[in-house]
Amino acid sequence: MSRARYSTVARAVAWRTIHNFLHNPAFLVPSIIFPLFFFTAFAGGLSAISRAPGFDFPTGYTAFQFVFVLLQSAAFGGVFTGFGIARDFESGFARRFMITAPHRTAIIGGYALAAMTRALFTWTLLFAVALIAGMNVDGNGVDLFGLILLAMIVNIAATLWAGGMAMRFRTIQAGPLMQIPVFLVLFLSPVYVPLDLLSGWIHALATVNPATALLDAGRGFISGDPVKVALAFAAGLGLALAFSLWAVRGLRSAEAAGS
Amino acid sequence: MSRSPLLIQVGQLARRSVLRTLRQPGQIVPSLVFPIFLLAVNSGGLKAATNLPGFPTHSYLTFALAIPFMQGALFSVMNAGTDLARDIETGFLNRLALTPLRGTALLTGLLAGVMVLGLLQAGTFLLVGWAAGAGFAAGVPGVLVIVALSLVMTLGFGAIGLFAALRTGSGEAVQGLFPVFFVFLFLSSMSLPRNLIQTDWFREIATYNPVSYLVEGVRSLLVTGWDGEALALGFGIAAAVAVVGMTAASVALRSRLVRT
Numbered sequence: 001m002s003r004a005r006y007s008t009v010a011r012a013v014a015w016r017t018i019h020n021f022l023h024n025p026a027f028l029v030p031s032i033i034f035p036l037f038f039f040t041a042f043a044g045g046l047s048a049i050s051r052a053p054g055f056d057f058p059t060g061y062t063a064f065q066f067v068f069v070l071l072q073s074a075a076f077g078g079v080f081t082g083f084g085i086a087r088d089f090e091s092g093f094a095r096r097f098m099i100t101a102p103h104r105t106a107i108i109g110g111y112a113l114a115a116m117t118r119a120l121f122t123w124t125l126l127f128a129v130a131l132i133a134g135m136n137v138d139g140n141g142v143d144l145f146g147l148i149l150l151a152m153i154v155n156i157a158a159t160l161w162a163g164g165m166a167m168r169f170r171t172i173q174a175g176p177l178m179q180i181p182v183f184l185v186l187f188l189s190p191v192y193v194p195l196d197l198l199s200g201w202i203h204a205l206a207t208v209n210p211a212t213a214l215l216d217a218g219r220g221f222i223s224g225d226p227v228k229v230a231l232a233f234a235a236g237l238g239l240a241l242a243f244s245l246w247a248v249r250g251l252r253s254a255e256a257a258g259s
Numbered sequence: 260m261s262r263s264p265l266l267i268q269v270g271q272l273a274r275r276s277v278l279r280t281l282r283q284p285g286q287i288v289p290s291l292v293f294p295i296f297l298l299a300v301n302s303g304g305l306k307a308a309t310n311l312p313g314f315p316t317h318s319y320l321t322f323a324l325a326i327p328f329m330q331g332a333l334f335s336v337m338n339a340g341t342d343l344a345r346d347i348e349t350g351f352l353n354r355l356a357l358t359p360l361r362g363t364a365l366l367t368g369l370l371a372g373v374m375v376l377g378l379l380q381a382g383t384f385l386l387v388g389w390a391a392g393a394g395f396a397a398g399v400p401g402v403l404v405i406v407a408l409s410l411v412m413t414l415g416f417g418a419i420g421l422f423a424a425l426r427t428g429s430g431e432a433v434q435g436l437f438p439v440f441f442v443f444l445f446l447s448s449m450s451l452p453r454n455l456i457q458t459d460w461f462r463e464i465a466t467y468n469p470v471s472y473l474v475e476g477v478r479s480l481l482v483t484g485w486d487g488e489a490l491a492l493g494f495g496i497a498a499a500v501a502v503v504g505m506t507a508a509s510v511a512l513r514s515r516l517v518r519t
Contacts, residue, residue: 033438040461041445041446043458044458044460045450046451048457187297187300188300192301193305197307199303
């Protein structure tokens with residue numbers, strides 16, 4: 001009974017968020033265009049980098065960049081969902097959710113479900129464009145499942161991070177606070193070349209950045225040579241767990257504020 | 260001897276525009292921090308590109324230092340446009356329309372804020388580049404030319420921001436232009452010289468993309484020294500953007516005041 005109510009609330013929140021996403025071009029278009037654009041700009045414009053001495057990724061630069069763009073779209077899909085949560089608080093809609101939901105954590109679950117659905121929609125298009133552009137995939141079905149699972153965990157972690165921020169500030173003006181840390185973490189990793197080809201301060205930061213393990217594992221999956229899998233999943237799940245606590249505390253803060 | 264009314268009008272509006280810009284950290288900070296952050300990330304992440312045969316310099320930082328100037332100019336679209344859109348939304352432009360203010364005075368004055376910010380950006384980017392060890396092949400005179408080119412670019416893109424604000428009357432719509440302009444930046448010779456871009460269609464787009472020539476104009480002074488062709492193309496395109504932007508903004512202003 002209790003579980004049924006939880007899933008009813010989560011599905012209702014998710015349905016509304018997905019409906020808004022699919023019916024409002026202002027939400028839909030950037031979610032699709034940005035990953036495709038970054039993929040085009042990085043894979044197309046920088047492919048010569050793969051000829052640099054020491055660059056060793058036989059599957060090709062398109063696949064190398066595809067993994068970054070996939071994980072980036074996973075993370076930003078979560079951030080955009082956080083924008084939606086903040087908008088719901090601003091408009092007062094979240095207050096109605098809070099009044100009607102017997103299990104308020106189900107609201108967070110609903111937003112996370114919506115973020116995953118959005119991400120799957122974007123990734124389908126991204127995969128199609130990448131394959132049309134001639135991307136090589138050397139990994140098998142299990143490897144690709146691992147890649148998608150990893151991206152899904154990143155998406156959930158980012159949604160919980162941005163959601164926690166949105167529920168604390170309850171205004172879309174907190175958008176930069178949701179977005180900038182994600183942007184920093186993603187770009188302070190081996191975006192353009194493998195970690196070994198980075199040097200100086202960016203190498204030092206990338207070495208300790210959890211996004212590096214996620215990228216390395218993702219690139220390993222697509223090339224059929226999985227590496228750092230346990231580390232990547234541990235990092236991803238660890239972030240998701242930490243941000244779920246962050247999001248629940250954010251929800252409590254919104255409850256205390258009477259939103 | 261009294262000043263001409265046009266100069267007085269431009270001066271008053273310019274003063275308001277400059278003060279308004281300087282009082283908004285939300286405009287200044289991102290337009291300085293974001294380009295410097297991308298410079299740091301790209302110069303670290305793409306250092307391996309200098310090992311490619313034919314790469315024009317051993318310092319990717321020097322190569323990439325041209326990009327913040329272009330990004331700074333792109334920020335002027337948003338800053339100039341958003342300020343004017345706010346004037347439209349709050350009805351300030353309607354009140355100005357009741358005065359004998361000339362259209363040219365209004366547009367020129369409104370660009371003063373972004374020009375001052377453009378100067379601040381150029382100075383900051385040059386200082387950061389110098390402190391980080393970038394090369395300046397054309398020396399001190401080259402630095403002055405970089406500042407001049409950067410200001411013409413800021414003027415041109417700021418005028419486009421005014422045009423967008425006058426056409427739409429909405430700050431949100433002006434903000435929505437930001438990603439569009441970033442598409443132009445990313446599909447240019449921003450990260451690699453055009454002759455080293457190996458994807459044919461991308462190289463073709465970068466060749467037709469005017470942003471490539473603006474970046475290459477600044478870059479030539481940092482990497483090559485004095486390259487007349489790169490500078491002529493850079494200044495020519497920046498001036499063309501400014502003329503087209505100001506003309507479009509003037510026409511849009513006339514049409515908005517008629518509607519009002």
